[in-house]
Amino acid sequence: MRPAIQEYNYDWLMGRTLKAAAGVPLGTKKETELTYRYIPYYKNVAKSFIDAGDPGLQTLAMLAKYYENILTAKAQGKKICATTFCNSPVILYAMDIVPVTFEILTAIGAMVWKRGMFDYMDYCCEIGMPETSCSSQRGALGAVLGGLSEKIDMVICDTPGVCDTNANAFAFASEYLDKPFFQLNYPSSIGDDRSQQYHIDDYKEMIKFAEQHSGNKLDYDRLAEVLKEVDKQDAMIADLEDMLMLKPTPVPPMYNLALYAGRFCFSGHTEYTKLLESMVKTAKEYAAAGISGLKNGEEKLRVFMCYIDHYTVDVNFYNYLEERGIAHVGSILTRNFKGDNKYVKEMPGSSYSIDTSTPDAMLDSIAQMNARLPMVRSIRGPYDKKGMWLEESLVCAKMYDADCVIYNGTPGCRNTWGMVKPFARDIEKHGYPCHIMYDDAFDDRVESWEATKERLDEFFKIRGLL
Amino acid sequence: MSIVAGCDVGSLTSKAVIMKNGKIIGSSIIKSKPRPKDSADAALEEALKSAGVSKNDIKYCIGTGYGREKIGFVNEVVSEIKCHGKGARWMMPSAETVIDIGGQDCKTMKIDKDGNAGRFFANDKCASGTGRFLEVMAKVLGVSIDELGKLSAKAKDPITLASTCTVWAQADVIKYINSGIPIEDIGAGINTAMAGRVAILVNAVKPEGDIFMTGGVAKNIGVLETLEKLIGKRIKRARKADPQIAGALGAALLSMEKLNGNGRNKQ
Amino acid sequence: MNVFHDAATQVQCESIAQWKKDGKPVVGYTCSYAPAEIFYAADILPYRLRGIETDGMEVGDTYFGPFICSFPKCILQLAGKGKFSFLDGAIITPGCDGMRRLDECWRKAGEDIENIVPDYFYYFDVPHKSENHGMAWYIEEIKELIKSLEAHFKVSISKEKLTAAIKEFNKGRRLLGEVENLRFQQDIVVSGTDVFAATVAGTVMPRDEYTKELKKWVTALKKRKTALNTGKHRVMLVGSISDEIDLFELIEDTGKAIIVGENLCFGIRYEGSEIKEHGDPIEALAKHYLGSSVCPRMYGKYKERLALLKERIISSQAEGVIMQNIRFCDLHGAENALFERDLEAMGIPCLRVEREYGPHIDAGRMKLRINAFLERINGSSKTAKKTKSTEEMFVSA
Amino acid sequence: MIVAGCDIGSLTAKAVIMESGKILSFAVMRAKTRPAESANEVMQMALDKAKLTKNDIGYIVGTGYGREQIPFVDQVESEISCHAKGAWQTMPSVRMIIDIGGQDAKATRLDDNGNVARYIYNDKCASGTGRFLEVMAEALEVPLEELGKMAAESKEKLTISSQCVIFAETEVVSLVNEGFKTPDILSALHHSLAKRVASLARSIDVKTDVVMTGGVAKNSGVFNALSEALGIELKALNGFDPQLMGALGAALYADEKVREMKKAG
């Protein structure tokens, strides 16, 4: 890592930048200009959020708060737990543990830093992680391994059985930093009694682990509170997802990002509830007026992202969608599998419900919920089996009336690159043009944004979509 | 009076060094020919000419480099890693970490006080991060390999290059040329991409003490300076000899040790 | 030895052909988590799937994406080329992500190319943890597998037959253990290549024949006097999956090294320990196959694996460890880095290399690194030998 | 009306001039570093051959790598579309086009109306390209045009294991050293390239008839090896230079546009 970079605490840097950006809209014009000067590289991203109105502002504030929590954890005597984005932070909040989610932090960093997360990603390779491993962990993890972040106290990873390279990164981190490690493991089936039971057993073990290493007991009253909040949030997510079905959809592309960023960072927190309320309100207003959520008001095309979105510097991808008049009708990451969601009904056995009546019911609920977080749910088994990737993508594409399906991932994603070709072929067979992006969602050294954009344009043109 | 030689047949260039009483009396760098044997013969011949001695005067000769198994005239062959370590230590007696970037791979190693290689890393599999990468790029840019290195200093806003693959990076470079980006900025981006890959390898051996660079790419000032920035340490500049001949020099030094009997015995 | 070399270097060796001629079924499987004893108990030949003999990747690349380890791709390539037509069944386990995608890719290839998917095609789910519910899951999976085999091949797999199978396999394990002991001696009478060939052969040959041949071989070995390791360094080979005799040869052909141990899938690590012969055979199998935590897919067990490796290094007096990983194998790549960190700290020279699998390996580049590494050991052992033996190094570390 | 298509590739620049569906002239040249320069020059060559001046041309469509930099075009189209259009026009039975140019390889599938149904580029690790062959031709000191003919004389089967262009070159050099014959090495190279491209085509479903376009289609060694790898007899393009396909398609786009404009008045 460049020595210049080693001089700064990464969490602190990011925390400051995000905080400054969150403060921008509160200031006068002059103050705003000044703040922008203070965060030159984050300016464009911040602007894009600010342009998105109140929900954008709330997202900025939420991200700032997330860092604030990390930065003040130790002072408040709280333990920090490194975890994956597809492990719901709800349980950690209920135990007063502060989560640090590498993937989310890498995505934020990739959008905010001028040089992207290159230095941190490369640092992981310098100390021995293969350069072929998924970049989504390698980013923020680099700062942690390099000792440039708040010290983590334990590692909980919930991708064994879902994604090797992810689980491997967490296992490596725990070994390298000599911190306790717990894995939530998923068998490749979902929905049957046997796997349900496995999830619960495993989840209970995890709670034991977290109790042991945080010194805190799980407070069931608190858990009930948080879960009730989640229940509320899920209902609003379902509302937003329903509105994605409208034509034109009143949901701006950026909301998708805010939606899952919030879910992975602040599930069960009131900050997220407020953000959702704000998004639902605006979207409903648009819907009532029958207008598109796109800035220029004209929806020319609807794309469904069958995997992840494209991050990297300056939220280029979202701005691109806006410029081209392309509506983002969701990605796998936004999916919420609570039982009352419309599209879930098309996929029996895939849903969960929230029951806060007894401690056991709560544990059941949360274990089932966790087993249905985006990547965990759809990528874990053979892609063409019931309830898995293909079925889910097709149901979504149909329900949201997508014109095409786009795959974006990272070269590190053994998991999806293993069979994305047959997957794309199957999607095409169902009548959806499918584009495979060859870039890295978090690292634009793999393919420059210009090249990515050109390939996207070409796809839309050749396939007669735009 | 003992004259020894070292011959390094690389993928792109072949080098020979003739030494007498611990001094370099002749050396050569030629472009490699399809057959390593021919390359070796030609390199040696030129070195002999510059030293003004004949082949019969050579008492011992060690071969190294990619084509080492095919050299006709050597007494023994040794790996490049060992030779570069030796050669580097001679050129820069304080060197403890050596970076060798040649035409088809990039190696970093720690050396002890005798120039013996300890831990080392070599990039495998992929040509990006090798001298060849730079050559391909120089060709696309239409500049010479010497000029490419100098572009970094002139750049104002270096591009970021998709650094994963030589072939794909080439496509990106063409795109940048097409869109009218100044050649300096592209060149600097190329050097930076290269340095970035090398930096990972360098940091992987945890560089200590003085760092020295050998191989042809050591002459690329752009890569060298960017690399210094990335690893945050100065890389010593060669004064005693051309860093590209370090491998051949190391081979010659080992020949000398062999002849003087103070080298370790071969198994 | 020839019978082992034949078995280890051909996709379908003579003994398999003979087995087929007798009208008996062969079932292929991936990874070290499929209990081969079950098949033996049903008189089915368990065949560990391999990727040798590929001479292209056009089928593999059609279905797998570009960022995948070449081992599963080579298996698919062979399947696509009809080289596995002798299989009556195949079992895919989620060893790693590349391997588990072999399930989908193979089936999809079967939609395009006729007769390449065996009639019996089974996905065998293996958890990533061996504690309580993990073990319970795995035991149930074994039971399911048994039921499914019984139904498809119209056989019955009783506990007695399973116990008999365990006993038969244990014979081989014991014999291989004896071979290991020979490699721990100061003078080594058997090359690493030969031992590895014998080990790989065990994953594809009919077991009775294998035990018989192994016994003959071990008896002969014990009579050997000539040390093969004079003037050579003792090295170990660890890391990504390997069934490549060539790779062993490449290292030993330098004339400067003898391989005294490995820690590879296909290798001795799975054969090393015996399985309990009494009690419930399914539980015994499960404990052995899932419980020994031998590869990095079992997350969080690094320390156990390191301990195992150290023990091997000490008993085989290895002077250096060659750690390889196939490109895109993150599991072994990352673990090798940790091994290297911990072993180098104790003064054990390590070489970490990334490579392609088998037929796609670049021998020249590999050789270069190995030669340089051996030169390094040569340098360090000169100084190290005077001070400490391997064992002392560990004790002091 | 006279129209033209101009295809500025990564290695070569091509131009085709047409009048009411008939080719008047064409030109191919090595591309310069600056695409604009190549475009001007190759266009001039084609104009000279047809004894025309730029003012005679009513509409020009550009394509290829440098398409955005061609100063004089009225419209640009992607290479995929142009190769598809050209091939469809030349041979209506075509359902799949495999275009191997200097920089990349692409497979395109057409539906029964000649529209692009799917396409795919070569994977991230780029070895199935014309550039690969050029590097090899240079290393072996064989002119490009001779590659196919020479490979046909191959007697012994060799394999090239390196997938990387750069490393394959070294491998080739060592094969030469080991005394292997040039035709055998070439044949191995062609097969290695063909196999990579075949997997590309297969992953989007191969449909017959399959044609090959782009400069590498002129290399009979690759042409045959690809037929073999796909297990399908590739169709030859009735004597039409496959390297010109992109420019032809572009010219056809121009022709179509002009007719549309006429209709619209």
Ligand SMILES: Nc1ncnc2c1ncn2[C@@H]1O[C@H](COP(=O)(O)OP(=O)(O)O)[C@@H](O)[C@H]1O
């Ligand atoms: N004068 C120079 N300035 C900058 N770079 C150079 C110069 N000469 C050679 N190089 C670089 O050195 C590389 C060749 O290095 P070399 O050590 O000779 O390789 P090898 O030993 O593999 O043949 C070339 O690929 C080129 O990138």
Ligand SMILES: Nc1ncnc2c1ncn2[C@@H]1O[C@H](COP(=O)(O)OP(=O)(O)O)[C@@H](O)[C@H]1O
């Ligand atoms: N006469 C020929 N015989 C064989 N191959 C050729 C011939 N001419 C060109 N090629 C091949 O075609 C490639 C150039 O293809 P082309 O379609 O012109 O590329 P691009 O459109 O990218 O510039 C060269 O790299 C070379 O391999």
Ligand code: SF4
């Ligand atoms: S993107 Fe793929 S590789 Fe990365 S964490 Fe997700 S599933 Fe794993």
Ligand code: SF4
């Ligand atoms: S990525 Fe490019 S440079 Fe690297 S091996 Fe592949 S073709 Fe070669």
Ligand code: SF4
């Ligand atoms: S070597 Fe690694 S990636 Fe390849 S099959 Fe084995 S575990 Fe999987």
